[in-house]
Amino acid sequence: MSHHDDLPRPADITPEFGSALEMWEAAVAAAPDRTAVHYFDGRLDYAAVDELADAFACALLDGGLTAGDRVALYLQNVPQFVIGLVGTWKAGCIAVPVNPMNRQRELDLVLRDSGARALLCLEGLHESVAAEVVPDTDVVLTITTSEREHQTRDDPRAFPEPRRRPGGSGGEVPDMAELVARYRGSAPPRARLGPDDVAVLTYTSGTTGPPKGAMNTHRNVVFNARTYRDWIELGPDDVVLGVAPLFHITGLIGHVALAMLLPAPLVLVHRFHPEVVADAVRDSGATFTVGAITAFIALLNAPGVDPADPATLTKVYSGGAPIPPSTTRAFEERFGHYVHNVYGLTETTSPALGVPLRARAPVDPGSGALAVGVPVHGTLARIVDDDGAEAPPGEVGELVVSGPQVVPGYWGKPAETEHALPGGALRTGDVARRDADGWFYLVDRKKDQINAGGFKVWPREVEDVLYEHDAVREAAVVGVADGYRGETVKAFVSLRPGHHADPEELIAFCRARMAAYKYPRQVEVLDELPKTTTGKLLRRALRERPGA
Incomplete structure (x- = not known):
C-alpha cells in the first residue's frame, strides 16, 4: 500500500452476507418503499422488484428449471434485467448475462458453453437472433420482454403491460409481463445459496481466444459491492447512475450489486447516449457512476449537454480503458468533477485497484500516464517478471492479483483456469509497474x-x-x-x-x-x-x- 495519508484504511474483509440474494433481501427489509430502479419517468420500489422477482422465479421453476441451472439474460439496461437477475437467484439458479450486441454465432457459443436452460430476452432480439439459435441448445424456456424504453406511470409497483409480439413467435414464447401477472403473489421455496456458489457466469470479451465464462461467486459479488461502497464512501443517500452495460462486470457490480447493498436507487437509460444520460442525472440527482472513459469523452463533446446537467454527479469513476490525463483535466474544467481511475477485470469481479475518493492519481513522470490506483481492501497486487519473480518498484512486468474478488476459475475449462489462475492468483495479461509509494501504472496489454x-x-x-x-x-x-x-x-x-x-x-x-x-x-x-x-x-x- 501507499504511504499517503489520504488512502482509506483497510477494512474487515469478512463478507457481510452469505450470498448476493441475502444482500438483496436485506435491502428489501431495510427500505421496501425506496426506489430501486429509476427508468426514464417510471419507478419501481424495492418491494415491487422483490414481488416481481418472486413471480419470475416461480415461472422458472414451473418451467422445469432446478437449482444450479443457468438463466441467460439477453437484455439492454432495462428494469427487467434487475428483476431477472434477482429472480434467477431466488430460483437457486445462476445468471448468464449476454451482450445484447451478440449475433447468432456469439449467442450460440454462450448458450452452449454455459448450458443455459432458460433465456430472457428482448422481443426484438428474439425475432432477429435468438429464435434461430435456441432450438439447437439446451434452452427449455424462452421468455421475451417488451422493448418499451420508458414507462409513463409513477406507480412504484408498475410493470410493462404485455405486448403483441411481431409475427414469427406466435403464442409459443411467453411474455415476461404475462408470466409475472400469472405468478404474482406467489413466492418460490427459499433458495439455498452459499458464498462459494456461482452467482453469475460473465463471459470474457474473447480478445485472446473464444470467450470464457468466469465463475463469479456470491462471495465475489458481495465483496466487491462492498469494495465500491467503502472505497468510494457511498451510502443510502447516494443515487447510482448506470452508464456501463449491465451484462458487463462493471455494470453488474458497480451498478446493480452496489445499489442493492447501499440500498439506493439505480438509474437506467436503456442504452448510453450522452444527452439522455445528462437528462437522467438532472432528473434523478444521480451522485455516483463508473464507466468507460469513452462515455465521459462523449459527454464532454456532446453539444446538447449543459455543464450544469451533471452537477450532482460528484463521485465519478472510470474503468475498462486507460484514462488520458488530458481527459481528466478537460472533464473537471467543464463539469467540475474529477474522474478517478479504477482497475479490474471480469475475473476480479470488477475492482482490484482504485484511486480513493479523496485522492488524485499521480502521473508517471516517465510516460505521463495516470496511475490506475492502489490495491483495494484485502487485495494483493504484484508485478512479476517473465520467470514469475516479483519485480522491484519501478520495474515493468505482468500484473498479478490475489484477493476475495478473484474468481475460482472458468466454467468447464480446467486447463484455462490453471493457466490464468495458478494457485488462485490471476495473471492479468496486463503490463504494469509499481512506484515506491505503492501506486500502480498500467503500461499496456502484452499482445499490443x-x-x-x-x-x-x-x-x-x-x-x-x-x-x-x-x-x-x-x-x-x-x-x-x-x-x-x-x-x-x-x-x-x-x-x-x-x-x-x-x-x-x-x-x-x-x-x-x-x-x-x-x-x-x-x-x-x-x-x-x-x-x-x-x-x-x-x-x-x-x-x-x-x-x-
Missing part, C-alpha cells in the same frame, strides 16, 4: 506491444500524447507491417466537433514530443473509432482494416 525495428513501443504512451492535441477526441494506436522496420506505429483518431487536424499535423505534433522510434509514421482520421459495447477501443478491428 509494437516492435518497431527492435524498439518496443507501447500504444498507450502514443495515445496519451495524441490526446494532448486540442482537436483529438479519441485515439487508438496499433502496429502495422512495415518493409523496413518490420512493424511501425499507426494511429487512428477521431476529431472533436468543430475542430480540424490533418494527418501530417498530428504526426508532427507527436514527433516533437516523443522519441523518434515512438511517434506514429501513419495517421488515419475516422469519424468514429470501433469500440466494444463497454466502450473499449477495438485495436484488433483497426489492425484488420484494409490498408492497415
